[in-house]
Amino acid sequence: MSVGTRPRPTTRMIASTADDRVRAHQRAVTRRSRRMAVQHVLWLGPALFAIAAVVLYPIVEMVRTSFSDVSLSGVIRGFNGVDNYADLFRRPEFTAILGQTALWVSTVVIGTIALAWPLALLLNAHFPGRRAVRYAVLIPWATALSVSALIFQWMFNYTYGVVNTTLIQLGLIASPIDWFGDSTSAWTMLIILGIFVSVPFSTYIILGALQSIPDELYEAARLDGAGPIRSWMSITLPMARTSTFLAVVLNLIGVFNSFALIWVLTGGGPGRSTQTTFTFIYTLAFGSQAMGESAALSVVNILLLGGVIAIVLVSNRKALEDLR
Amino acid sequence: MTSSRLKPLLLMGAGVVVFCVIVLPYFVMTMTALKPDDEVYRLPPSVVPSDWSWGNFVQVWSEAPLATWLGNSLVVTVTATAITLLIATPAAYHLARREFRFKRLIMIVLLLGQMITPTLVIIGLYREFLALGLVNTLTALIIVNVAFHVSFVVWIMTSYFRSIPAEVAEAAHLDGCSDIGALWRVILPMAAPGVVTAAVFTFVSVWNEYIVALLLIKDRDLLPVAVGITSFQGQYTVQWQFLFAAALIAVLPIIVMFSTIEGRLVGGLTAGATK
Numbered sequence: 273m274s275v276g277t278r279p280r281p282t283t284r285m286i287a288s289t290a291d292d293r294v295r296a297h298q299r300a301v302t303r304r305s306r307r308m309a310v311q312h313v314l315w316l317g318p319a320l321f322a323i324a325a326v327v328l329y330p331i332v333e334m335v336r337t338s339f340s341d342v343s344l345s346g347v348i349r350g351f352n353g354v355d356n357y358a359d360l361f362r363r364p365e366f367t368a369i370l371g372q373t374a375l376w377v378s379t380v381v382i383g384t385i386a387l388a389w390p391l392a393l394l395l396n397a398h399f400p401g402r403r404a405v406r407y408a409v410l411i412p413w414a415t416a417l418s419v420s421a422l423i424f425q426w427m428f429n430y431t432y433g434v435v436n437t438t439l440i441q442l443g444l445i446a447s448p449i450d451w452f453g454d455s456t457s458a459w460t461m462l463i464i465l466g467i468f469v470s471v472p473f474s475t476y477i478i479l480g481a482l483q484s485i486p487d488e489l490y491e492a493a494r495l496d497g498a499g500p501i502r503s504w505m506s507i508t509l510p511m512a513r514t515s516t517f518l519a520v521v522l523n524l525i526g527v528f529n530s531f532a533l534i535w536v537l538t539g540g541g542p543g544r545s546t547q548t549t550f551t552f553i554y555t556l557a558f559g560s561q562a563m564g565e566s567a568a569l570s571v572v573n574i575l576l577l578g579g580v581i582a583i584v585l586v587s588n589r590k591a592l593e594d595l596r
Numbered sequence: 597m598t599s600s601r602l603k604p605l606l607l608m609g610a611g612v613v614v615f616c617v618i619v620l621p622y623f624v625m626t627m628t629a630l631k632p633d634d635e636v637y638r639l640p641p642s643v644v645p646s647d648w649s650w651g652n653f654v655q656v657w658s659e660a661p662l663a664t665w666l667g668n669s670l671v672v673t674v675t676a677t678a679i680t681l682l683i684a685t686p687a688a689y690h691l692a693r694r695e696f697r698f699k700r701l702i703m704i705v706l707l708l709g710q711m712i713t714p715t716l717v718i719i720g721l722y723r724e725f726l727a728l729g730l731v732n733t734l735t736a737l738i739i740v741n742v743a744f745h746v747s748f749v750v751w752i753m754t755s756y757f758r759s760i761p762a763e764v765a766e767a768a769h770l771d772g773c774s775d776i777g778a779l780w781r782v783i784l785p786m787a788a789p790g791v792v793t794a795a796v797f798t799f800v801s802v803w804n805e806y807i808v809a810l811l812l813i814k815d816r817d818l819l820p821v822a823v824g825i826t827s828f829q830g831q832y833t834v835q836w837q838f839l840f841a842a843a844l845i846a847v848l849p850i851i852v853m854f855s856t857i858e859g860r861l862v863g864g865l866t867a868g869a870t871k
Contacts, residue, residue: 320705
């Protein structure tokens with residue numbers, strides 16, 4: 273036997289070893305990516321599961337309920353198309369409640385931003401006692417909304433409330449105002465409360481932006497001969513634009529979603545004149561036992577809020593890019 | 597010259613006005629809580645009590661199941677805050693450190709999670725927990741509060757973790773730490789301000805939560821205090837001095853917590869959103 277029996281590697285064999293190597297590499301990659309996937313699940317899984325199961329799933333459940341025939345005890349008896357939506361839109365109070373919601377959200381958000389700006393400027397300036405004012409601003413924010421609403425209920429009490437008794441002592445009114453008795457005064461009271469509890473958070477957001485503006489900018493503007501109004505217009509406002517935008521968006525969500533304030537202060541009354549869509553969702557589900565309609569209104573609400581936020585975001589592309 | 601001397605005075609004047617307006621309702625609450633029964637309903641009303649009834653704070657414990665409500669709030673708030681931090685912190689660390697395919701999608705889910713409030717999906721929540729048989733349990737309140745605060749905490753913590761240089765974790769690995777070990781022993785202590793801010797925000801928000809408890813809890817003895825005190829209203833005539841004494845007891849721990857992080861509130865709030 274000669275030496276040359278060892279077979280020369282054929283092209284076929286070369287190909288197969290290369291294949292093996294590729295396959296081995298692929299296996300390693302899959303193993304690594306599988307290990308990576310396990311890592312992702314371990315680190316992110318619990319948080320994402322909680323959000324999926326308790327934040328996102330209820331939306332699915334609400335949509336399902338809104339297209340279903342629901343018994344008084346809450347059991348789904350089958351698909352009933354858009355009946356719930358039709359019933360809801362046919363309700364005589366429906367348009368009024370949409371209008372009231374728009375009134376509530378727009379007045380409170382505009383009022384809040386209009387007051388938060390000067391307040392943030394004040395808290396950013398240096399003066400003796402600033403710390404005390406900053407602490408005071410925290411109080412309405414830290415207090416439960418239900419508690420603040422209870423205080424307002426007492427302050428606007430017909431006979432003993434500090435508002436009526438002070439107005440009478442000052443001679444501004446002859447007899448007490450029944451604040452809870454008609455829609456205009458009830459709304460006045462609610463909107464004051466709404467702005468009162470929303471201002472602190474917005475103020476702190478804008479204050480955060482003001483504090484990040486370097487003093488040199490103002491110094492430079494002053495050397496260039498700019499007065500306080502001019503430097504506010506061309507330095508402060510543009511620099512705090514993103515934060516103001518953020519405050520508007522967060523307020524829109526918060527005020528639109530407010531339930532405790534209205535429910536505790538007026539209970540939606542007198543009549544239904546201070547009901548918003550959210551208190552009405554509650555009334556429909558637990559007052560009128562109309563779960564299907566209540567779910568339909570919830571879906572309408574999500575679309576409304578989503579729509580409003582989309583409009584605000586699109587109309588402020590620039591601010592949105594800054595947020596990233 | 598005169599204007600520079602006048603300015604601090606004007607600012608201080610404005611500060612005093614703002615202070616008074618903001619504090620007024622809470623001042624009225626405190627004074628009412630300290631008045632004896634007949635003075636609460638006296639005309640014209642007194643500004644400060646003529647007879648300081650500190651006993652109201654003692655008597656309120658027998659007027660309402662205040663201790664039970666405070667206990668419920670404490671159990672729900674502490675448990676929910678702890679679990680939220682426990683599951684949100686690793687998620688935030690992972691998102692801050694790693695790049696992977698679905699990261700963008702996860703960030704969007706987190707943003708959605710922040711925009712959706714319990715109020716917005718309350719009917720769905722109610723039906724879900726009814727089906728799970730968890731209505732009228734504190735467990736339900738804990739689960740809901742965890743889920744609705746997770747995205748906020750992940751968001752804030754991610755930005756804190758990003759501000760810590762990657763070399764720190766690498767050094768820990770060289771010293772033989774695992775990922776978890778590096779996070780626990782090295783990174784978390786450095787991110788402590790972020791953890792405290794997130795914990796305080798979650799604590800306050802869970803303590804003050806209203807609608808979920810109103811809806812999911814039927815039994816008066818299982819109510820958290822924020823809802824419990826509003827049930828004074830339905831009872832015969834409202835005894836405002838007791839109601840406000842109870843409210844003060846419930847609010848005090850929160851205000852103390854908030855003022856401890858006052859300095860960090862400004863940065864902490866916007867950290868997640870603008871960086």
